[in-house]
Amino acid sequence: MGILGTGGMADALGAQWARAGHEVFVGGRNAGRAADLAHRIGAVGSGGLREAAEHDTDAVLLALPYPVAAETVAALEVPLRGRVVIDCTNPVGPGFALLTAGGPSAARRVASAAPAAHVVKAFNLCHEDVWRLTPPAFDGRPLAVPLCGDDEHALSVVRQLVRDLGCEPLNAGSLDRAALLEATAALLIGLWVGEGADAQAIAPPREFAGRRT
Numbered sequence: 404m405g406i407l408g409t410g411g412m413a414d415a416l417g418a419q420w421a422r423a424g425h426e427v428f429v430g431g432r433n434a435g436r437a438a439d440l441a442h443r444i445g446a447v448g449s450g451g452l453r454e455a456a457e458h459d460t461d462a463v464l465l466a467l468p469y470p471v472a473a474e475t476v477a478a479l480e481v482p483l484r485g486r487v488v489i490d491c492t493n494p495v496g497p498g499f500a501l502l503t504a505g506g507p508s509a510a511r512r513v514a515s516a517a518p519a520a521h522v523v524k525a526f527n528l529c530h531e532d533v534w535r536l537t538p539p540a541f542d543g544r545p546l547a548v549p550l551c552g553d554d555e556h557a558l559s560v561v562r563q564l565v566r567d568l569g570c571e572p573l574n575a576g577s578l579d580r581a582a583l584l585e586a587t588a589a590l591l592i593g594l595w596v597g598e599g600a601d602a603q604a605i606a607p608p609r610e611f612a613g614r615r616t
Contacts, residue, residue: 430455538569
């Protein structure tokens with residue numbers, strides 16, 4: 404598992420996958436921070452972003468801030484060819500605004516930056532602290548993780564990575580629907596952080612979801 408980034412999401416998800424037996428390699432813009440993170444989570448190695456992109460792994464997690472994600476992927480386009488790239492970024496700005504409103508989603512921009520990679524949108528709906536839970540389950544129900552992507556092999560790889568966290572993967576459609584996941588994240592973050600609301604309460608139980616009044 405290659406990790407691009409050394410922040411909270413890289414730490415939380417990388418640690419869980421290392422614990423599950425994956426060989427995790429951490430790549431960062433700062434080699435010292437990458438080495439510190441690799442040591443902390445039990446990764447097999449660390450280095451620069453290109454080294455992580457080139458490392459022989461099943462997938463690469465893009466865990467960089469949204470403003471630099473696409474340009475970083477563009478610079479790594481060659482080593483990312485044919486690779487599964489997991490985009491967990493959220494284009495959310497001041498006032499919990501969706502920074503991609505009216506244009507391509509963050510995931511679609513990443514895919515355009517590396518057109519020969521297989522991009523899957525996933526893991527963007529929860530704060531890093533949720534991914535530190537072992538497992539992320541609430542009231543005995545495993546957390547569901549929606550995935551958007553166009554390549555079936557890439558989706559199958561990410562489904563297994565979801566299960567390795569103790570979560571359940573959900574098919575959320577093609578990569579074009581990643582914009583909906585990103586908008587959902589902006590909405591939920593605004594409710595949780597901005598309003599202090601129980602955002603989970605906005606969805607009824609499944610048995611009521613199809614009813615019409």
